[in-house]
Amino acid sequence: EIVLTQSPDTLPLSPGERATVSCGASQNLTRGSLAWFQQKSGQAPRLVLFDVSTRATGVTDRFGGSGSGTDFTLTISRVEPEDFAVYFCHQYDALPYTFGQGTKLEIK
């Protein structure tokens, strides 16, 4: 099983600042099958990025993704109030699929 470890667990930022969330995989994701989800309180997860850096429909270009192998990054160029949420990385490179533990982006 591929274990995904996110850092940090909590990221306190002010609106307008840059957010960087890391996701480390215990094994190489040979197909680059890594996605990011956003989840707000009481809501279902929402797909933000897939295949490392491809934005989902309707996602602003303030969201970007990068990485390969075992190290991946979600970047929000300028955090807006609606971006404060929990973010999960997800690998669908190999079964069993797995998720990271989540990173809470909170208002500083």
Place this chain on the structure above:
Amino acid sequence: HLEESGGGLTSPGGSLRLSCAAPGSTLTDAAMIWVRQAPGKGLEWVGRIASKTDGGSTDYSAPVKGRFSVSRDDLDHKLFLQMDSLKTEDTAIYYCALDLSQDIRLWYLRPLGYWGRGTLVTVSS
């Protein structure tokens, strides 16, 4: 986009069958997954079913293997999760979603990020 149903309260050792309705024929023959989220916890992948074109095979996470079963009815555009021998640790919101690992002919679905709103399963005595 997707709508789960069938959740509720059951006792340990009991069974529940969750359904997931897909819109029209959009997701017919797409690989689909079930994901759950225990109260206050993160996301956990539960199982997957491949498209019938790709053989309709199923895979499960270790905690549910042998107890849960995923199936599909493409004529009725529905996905199912049969849950038997339920344990208190199966208490969670259960989501159905499009598997992001799709055959290239269905890659156009992936940006749409199909997820349901979830259905709550509570296992308690």
